[in-house]
Amino acid sequence: MTAIAQRLSMLICALALMVCCKQKPAGKTSTPxxxxxxxxxxxxGERLENAHxxxxxxxxxRLLEIGQAGGSKKAIVYSRIFTAHYLWMSSRHEESMTAAVKxxxxIEKYDINEAYPEIYGLIANLHKESTNFKMAFQAQEKGLKWAIANKDTAAIIGNLSMKAMFIHSYRKGHGVDNTLPxxxxxVQIRALKVAESSPKYELLRIPLYDNVGQxxxxxxxxxRAIVYAAKGVELAEKYDRKRSLTYGYCWLGQALFFxxxxxxGMEYLNKALDITRAIKEPYREMEIYEHxxxxxxxxGDxxxxxxxxxxxxxxRDSVRVKVNEVKLSELQIKYETAKKDKEIAEMDQRQTRRNRQLIVTVAGCLLFIVFSIILFLQYRIIRKDNQLRIISSLRKDKALENIAFIQSHELRKPLASILGLITVIKLSEQHVDPEALDKLEKxxxxxxxxxxSIIVHVEEEAKG
Structure with missing residues (x-):
């Protein structure tokens, strides 16, 4: 029974080890x-996004190098953001969307939540420049949701500004009834009030001034267009925001021209054109030609x-706007579909793991119950055996006591009489066969x- 109990104990320990979660090996960490x-x-990188x-x-x-060497997921994520942004600025929209989706x-894999507003803003701009406003608004709303969740005031201001710009651009390009407000x-004025509430948001006022001017x-x-565009130009020059200058110069130039x-006015437009060529943004150059x-x-010229x-x-033909619209939409749809498929697969895997753990747990519980029953039965058997031994021992003790009593009283009494009679016979004058008398005495x-001897042995047994 003891050997069986030991084997069951080892089996239960093995099952417990199987149920225990494996710890992930510690990854590399970034040094201070x-x-x-x-x-x-x-x-x-964030400064260069709007300048060079x-x-x-x-x-x-450099960020990718640090991320791969030191295990910094944040460095890897921002490396990809800046790569996607550069491709967007270079009018390589399809490559930019591919990089942005990756x-x-x-970001989702490594939980770098602070990067959501920027990447969704980039995706929204890519859709907007491909005239897919439906997906542009969807991406912008996701970015705004994350900015609010992160309590990132700067990102909230930026997303509100983007939303207002999309609304305005959509109205202009899709023949929306201009009688409607x-x-x-x-949205722009609301965001601008927040940006003007603190000096730390001064940089964020630039796109807002540009959008209000437009x-x-x-x-x-x-x-009013001149007033707001001039404010945007002043701050863009102060912070060397070259891309923002292309917008401020355009709105200021057109307002002066008209x-x-x-x-x-044309001098400002030519300045915007020169900057656009210098920072190598073909899409923006196309827009300035249109202005x-x-x-x-x-x-009348x-x-x-x-x-x-x-x-x-x-x-416009060179940057393939219409082709980009279809391809960029397909890329994001593929990503969303793949994401859903991945989520479903992960749910199935989690359910499989849960089922496996449940089976192991139930089996472990059943084995524990069986083991407990066996132990209980073994305990009862041992207890009963001990009780029987105690009873047997008591009976033996009692029997020995009885034997001792009989020997010391019942047998000793007649024996003493025999020995006494022998002594009397020896002292009497009657003739008795000496040999027989000696044998009787012996x-x-x-x-x-x-x-x-028996009495001594019984007493020793009783003591021991």
Missing amino acids: SNSNEIQQLIKT ADSLPAVAA CLAD DSSIN YYLDNKDYK TGGRQE MYDCYLYA YKTALGLLSKAKQM AGEDLDTAIR
Whole structure:
């Protein structure tokens, strides 16, 4: 029984080990010096996104190097963000979306929640530039949701600004009834009030001033357009935000052109064009040609306007806007589908693991119950055996006591009488056969010795 119990104990221990969760091996961790460098590189990359995008690959490469060497998931994620951003600025929209989708998968995998607003903002802009406003708004809303969840005021301001810009662009490009109010200005002003509430958000005011300036320009309120565009230009020059300058110069230039300052207005537009070429953004260059076309068309210079429109069309064909719209949508749909399939597969795996653990747990419980029953039965058998031994021992003790009593009283009494009679016979004058008398005396003495020996033995047994 003891051997069986030992085997069952070993089996239960083995099952317990199977149920226990395996600990993941400790991965590499970033050193404090690497963490500081990562933060500095991220800040540099975010600054370059709006100024010198062609310098982003170097920052992305360094972040990737640190991430792979030191195990920093954050470094890897931001390396992919900056790579996707650079591809977007280079009008390589399909490559940018591919990189952005991979980056989004890494963000979800590594739980780098702070990066969600930026990557969704990038995806939204890619859809917007491909004129797929439906998916642009969906991505923007996801980015805003994460910005709110992260309590990231700067990201909230940026997403609200983006939403307003999308609303305004959609109204212009899709023939929306212009008699209906344009709600984008309300979103912009609300975001601008937050940005103006603290000096630390000064940098975030630039796109808001640009967007508000564009709104008033499109609504032919040129005076307000000049005021807001000039504010945006001032801050963009202060912080060297070259891409933002292309917008501020455009809105300021057009507003001046339409109010009579044609030469000054065109100078601003040409400045925007030069910056766009310098930072190598073909899509933005195409847009500026379209803005210049609007100006010359307004002035009645149809020849120049036609030439600018032709340039814009050529560039639009070169960046393949319509083709990009389809491909970018397909990429994100594939990603969403793959994500759902992955989630379903993971759910199945989790359910399988749960079922396996349940089976092992139930089997372990049954074995434990069987083991407990066996132990209980073994205990009862041993207990009963012990009780029987105690009873038997008591009976033996009692029997020995009885034997001792009989020997010391019942046998000793007649024996003493025999020995006494022998003594009397010896003292009497009657003739008795001496040999018989000696034998009788010898037998009595032997009997007495044997009885005494038994009594001593019984007493020793009783004591021991």
